[in-house]
Amino acid sequence: MSDNSAQNKQVQLVSYPRGLPQESDFRIVRAPVQRPRDGEFLVRGIFLSLDPWQRLRMRDPAAFRGQYGTPVLLNSVVPGAVVGEVVETRNPAFRVGEIVEAKLGWQCYAVTDGAGDRKDDAAGIVKVDPSRGSLSTALGVLGRTGMTAYFSLLDVGRIRQGETVLVSTAAGATGSVAGQIARIEGCRAVGLVGTAEKMRFVVDELGFDAAVDYRDEDGLDRALSEACPQGVDVYLDLVGGDLADRILRHMNDRGRWVVIGHIADYDKPIDAHVGLRPQGYILGRRLRMEGFVVHDYAARFPEAVSRMSAWMSEGRLRYREHVTKGLENAPRAFIDMLSGGNIGKALVRVGPDPVP
Amino acid sequence: MSDNSAQNKQVQLVSYPRGLPQESDFRIVRAPVQRPRDGEFLVRGIFLSLDPWQRLRMRDPAAFRGQYGTPVLLNSVVPGAVVGEVVETRNPAFRVGEIVEAKLGWQCYAVTDGAGDRKDDAAGIVKVDPSRGSLSTALGVLGRTGMTAYFSLLDVGRIRQGETVLVSTAAGATGSVAGQIARIEGCRAVGLVGTAEKMRFVVDELGFDAAVDYRDEDGLDRALSEACPQGVDVYLDLVGGDLADRILRHMNDRGRWVVIGHIADYDKPIDAHVGLRPQGYILGRRLRMEGFVVHDYAARFPEAVSRMSAWMSEGRLRYREHVTKGLENAPRAFIDMLSGGNIGKALVRVGPDPVP
Numbered sequence: 001m002s003d004n005s006a007q008n009k010q011v012q013l014v015s016y017p018r019g020l021p022q023e024s025d026f027r028i029v030r031a032p033v034q035r036p037r038d039g040e041f042l043v044r045g046i047f048l049s050l051d052p053w054q055r056l057r058m059r060d061p062a063a064f065r066g067q068y069g070t071p072v073l074l075n076s077v078v079p080g081a082v083v084g085e086v087v088e089t090r091n092p093a094f095r096v097g098e099i100v101e102a103k104l105g106w107q108c109y110a111v112t113d114g115a116g117d118r119k120d121d122a123a124g125i126v127k128v129d130p131s132r133g134s135l136s137t138a139l140g141v142l143g144r145t146g147m148t149a150y151f152s153l154l155d156v157g158r159i160r161q162g163e164t165v166l167v168s169t170a171a172g173a174t175g176s177v178a179g180q181i182a183r184i185e186g187c188r189a190v191g192l193v194g195t196a197e198k199m200r201f202v203v204d205e206l207g208f209d210a211a212v213d214y215r216d217e218d219g220l221d222r223a224l225s226e227a228c229p230q231g232v233d234v235y236l237d238l239v240g241g242d243l244a245d246r247i248l249r250h251m252n253d254r255g256r257w258v259v260i261g262h263i264a265d266y267d268k269p270i271d272a273h274v275g276l277r278p279q280g281y282i283l284g285r286r287l288r289m290e291g292f293v294v295h296d297y298a299a300r301f302p303e304a305v306s307r308m309s310a311w312m313s314e315g316r317l318r319y320r321e322h323v324t325k326g327l328e329n330a331p332r333a334f335i336d337m338l339s340g341g342n343i344g345k346a347l348v349r350v351g352p353d354p355v356p
Numbered sequence: 357m358s359d360n361s362a363q364n365k366q367v368q369l370v371s372y373p374r375g376l377p378q379e380s381d382f383r384i385v386r387a388p389v390q391r392p393r394d395g396e397f398l399v400r401g402i403f404l405s406l407d408p409w410q411r412l413r414m415r416d417p418a419a420f421r422g423q424y425g426t427p428v429l430l431n432s433v434v435p436g437a438v439v440g441e442v443v444e445t446r447n448p449a450f451r452v453g454e455i456v457e458a459k460l461g462w463q464c465y466a467v468t469d470g471a472g473d474r475k476d477d478a479a480g481i482v483k484v485d486p487s488r489g490s491l492s493t494a495l496g497v498l499g500r501t502g503m504t505a506y507f508s509l510l511d512v513g514r515i516r517q518g519e520t521v522l523v524s525t526a527a528g529a530t531g532s533v534a535g536q537i538a539r540i541e542g543c544r545a546v547g548l549v550g551t552a553e554k555m556r557f558v559v560d561e562l563g564f565d566a567a568v569d570y571r572d573e574d575g576l577d578r579a580l581s582e583a584c585p586q587g588v589d590v591y592l593d594l595v596g597g598d599l600a601d602r603i604l605r606h607m608n609d610r611g612r613w614v615v616i617g618h619i620a621d622y623d624k625p626i627d628a629h630v631g632l633r634p635q636g637y638i639l640g641r642r643l644r645m646e647g648f649v650v651h652d653y654a655a656r657f658p659e660a661v662s663r664m665s666a667w668m669s670e671g672r673l674r675y676r677e678h679v680t681k682g683l684e685n686a687p688r689a690f691i692d693m694l695s696g697g698n699i700g701k702a703l704v705r706v707g708p709d710p711v712p
Contacts, residue, residue: 068640240635249627259639270636271605277633279596279645280626283615284424286647291639 008033009327010077011106016060019267020338025058026078026331034111041089043100045108045350048327049081049139050334051173052238052263059266067270077105078330083128083138084110085354097354099128101138106330108350126301132309135353140345141177141312141319142305144294149178150304151297152236152258153185156290161186163233166224166247170211171198173345174260177308178236179208180317187234190227192243194340201343206318214243224250231255240264245276257289263338320344364389365683366433367462372416375623376694381414382434382687390467397445399456401464401706404683405437405495406690407529408594408619415622423626433461434686439484439494440466441710453710455484457494462686464706482657488665491709496701497533497668497675498661500650505534506660507653508592508614509541512646517542519589522580522603526567527554529701530616533664534592535564536673543590546583548599550696557699562674570599580606587611596620601632613645619694676700 010029017025036042056069057079064071072079082104086094091114094100102125104110115124128138140146152174153159165182169175170191179189179202191202191211199211210227214220224232224247231252237244241264251257257278265273281287297304311317322342324333330348337346366385373381392398412425413435420427428435438460442450447470450456458481460466471480484494496502508530509515521538525531526547535545535558547558547567555567566583570576580588580603587608593600597620607613613634621629637643653660667673678698680689686704693702 068636237635240633244633244635245627259635262635262639265633265636270640271601271632273633273636275630275633276627277596277600277621277629277631278635279593279600279615279618280424280621280629282645283618283647283649284626286649286652288644288646289635289638290644291642293639293642296642 006033006109007031008107008109010108011327011330012075013058013072013078014074016071016074017058021055021058021331021335023331023335028328033109036088036090036111038090040111040113041086041091041094043082043084043102043104043110043112044087045082045084045104045110045327046099046353047083047136047139047323048106048330048348048350049143049145050330050337050346050348051080051145052261052266052338054078054080054334055263055266055338063269077107079103080106081139081144082110082350083135083143084351094125099130099135099138099354101126101128101143106327108327130354132305133312136321136323136345136347137319139347140173140321141317142308145173145345146177146308146319147297147301147304148174148260148292148294149181149236150308151294151300152260152292153178153181153234155297156258156292157234157236157256159185159187159234162188164188164190164228164230164252165234165236166190166192166228166232166250167236168192168214168239168243169263170202170208171343172238174238175236176202176206176344177317177319180206180311183207183209184311184316188228188230190232192239198343201320205320220246221249234258236260238263240273242275244278248276248278248281251281251285251287253285255285255287257287259289259291321347323347323349325349362389362465363387364463364465366464367683367686368431369414369428369434370430372427372430373411373414377411377414377687377691379687379691384684389465392444392446392467394446396467396469397447397450398443398465398467399438399440399458399460400443401438401440401460401466401683402455402709403439403492403495403679404462404686404704404706405439405499405501406686406693406702406704407436407501408617408622408694410434410436410690411619411622411694419625433463435459436462437495437500438466438706439491439499440707450481455486455491455494455710457482457484457499462683464683486710488661489668492677492679492701492703493675495703496529496677497673498664501529501701502533502664502675503653503657503660504530504616504648504650505537505592506664507650507656508616508648509534509537509590511653512614512648513590513592513612515541515543515590518544520544520546520584520586520608521590521592522546522548522584522588522606523592524548524570524595524599525619526558526564527699528594530594531592532558532562532700533673533675536562536667539563539565540667540672544584544586546588548595554699557676561676576602577605590614592616594619596629598631600634604632604634604637607637607641607643609641611641611643613643615645615647677703679703679705681705
């Protein structure tokens with residue numbers, strides 16, 4: 001390790017939020033950097049990924065016991081994926097200077113044995129090829145969010161040329177990539193967004209065929225009918241909630257509904273997600289509704305990274321990042337992302353890129 | 357036609373029921389038998405099939421416009437599948453004496469052009485081989501209800517040896533066949549039933565591994581846990597409603613949920629099916645929930661009939677029928693079926709078998 005005097009900084013959760021988290025639900029803790037033991041190595045964080053699933057983990061275990069997403073304990077580091085540099089190693093598989101991506105949490109330094117956060121995630125540490133572009137892409141377009149877009153559309157949604165693909169959180173990290181993949185595959189891509197700026201972003205910059213403001217509740221049905229004149233064949237649902245109930249009626253026969261998240265209901269125990277039971281639509285229109293978790297596809301990430309890198313170098317796949325500087329600003333940036341304040345992938349710059 | 361003086365008898369719907377139909381929602385009408393024109397032929401009904409989907413059609417079009425299952429108009433014949441004998445023909449494809457199955461409605465005689473009820477059902481008239489057993493099986497175990505059990509389990513549910521298959525309405529026409537197919541395929545078959553007699557029927561007579569009384573609301577979770585100690589891999593859902601909400605929590609990771617019907621909600625417009633949104637479970641457990649309509653599989657019925665006939669002659673697949681005599685008793689028998697009064701396939705004997 002080059003700097004023995006370095007201090008670690010962590011963001012810990014100190015109270016379980018209700019609804020939108022507050023900055024007071026977090027605290028910043030400084031501590032000496034841990035040293036690796038045999039088989040371990042030390043990673044210096046460069047970028048931290050902010051993702052909606054982290055909100056899922058900030059739930060009181062007493063109320064959410066046994067539900068998807070192991071709750072984080074109070075006064076412990078918030079979980080999150082990091083891309084960083086190996087700065088000290090006692091594990092022969094990881095050399096000093098290598099770049100890795102792993103769920104090491106909201107902190108500047110982390111010691112790991114290379115297995116990652118295996119309890120909740122089959123994918124351990126992934127080595128990142130720094131020659132393929134900005135290191136941040138290992139968390140975004142070429143990371144789990146991009147992988148989510150790719151495999152949810154192609155493997156679960158099984159999109160086919162000419163179909164209409166509706167994408168929720170279309171200006172977000174996964175949605176923005178998904179709509180472009182739908183276009184590349186010859187589909188009509190329609191995005192659900194919450195602001196006029198995001199509408200311009202997905203249509204003018206990313207080439208979506210249309211965008212719909214999901215916040216305009218009264219106009220939603222008409223806007224969806226206009227944006228999807230042939231109906232919806234595939235819906236990528238990261239949101240759930242009342243919006244899902246509204247979209248059901250726009251689904252075509254044999255439509256596919258990929259459940260990737262349900263931000264709208266993260267704050268409610270799973271048995272309190274009361275709303276429209278979709279089974280009537282599922283029967284009448286022979287829909288297929290299926291859950292998607294990206295780490296189930298970890299073994300196939302290289303295939304997707306290779307295709308998506310090619311699309312990027314051909315200029316067919318673009319991405320935007322929303323980078324906040326400094327780990328201590330992660331709570332504010334996270335709250336901002338949950339409120340829809342970002343366009344593209346929300347990241348925190350935790351430390352500088354390695355000196356080449 | 358052998359008997360020119362024969363009178364037709366029809367059951368017509370005279371009012372749209374709310375909840376369970378009443379006998380007063382129907383009337384019996386007598387009329388001269390219609391004669392076939394060019395391209396048509398006349399069928400004399402032998403058995404009429406009583407099925408839950410008929411309730412779906414008895415809904416006020418004003419309240420259910422555009423929803424699955426075209427509503428029957430008041431003062432017209434109730435739709436239903438019939439097995440009958442061709443008694444007069446002006447269609448060269450259908451000879452006098454042939455046995456056919458088709459959706460010809462609740463009546464003793466019907467004229468058809470051989471296309472069946474194509475508006476709602478891709479399958480037209482199916483010729484029945486009288487040598488394969490009782491003609492009634494063309495409506496039950498070897499008819500659409502048996503086909504539903506076969507294709508929903510094997511094609512949509514994709515059951516695998518060693519899995520647990522939970523079947524709703526297990527003593528009914530489809531459920532009773534489904535549980536046996538699950539057993540034949542090496543699965544644990546568990547049935548949901550409403551009476552002790554039905555419990556004995558599915559376990560002792562049909563060989564289900566266990567049965568659970570769905571009416572015992574307080575004991576349901578424990579009974580399901582005991583009957584499905586490894587959880588539920590595939591649920592055949594003909595019922596929907598609150599019961600569905602209860603079963604979600606017993607589903608295993610990567611479970612399949614085949615939506616075949618939703619009797620519990622037939623009386624409610626599709627946007628009034630309020631209850632638990634399953635998306636939280638679908639995501640957390642990577643469930644697949646998919647709608648099933650049997651006539652999508654019409655082209656493959658012969659494959660299923662052949663395998664199921666073999667199982668029947670080997671004694672591995674049994675069926676029971678609940679036969680009511682006389683078309684005029686169809687309304688009462690239908691109400692009885694919807695209230696769970698039948699075991700096995702509910703049929704009405706409309707006319708005698710052909711004289712050989």
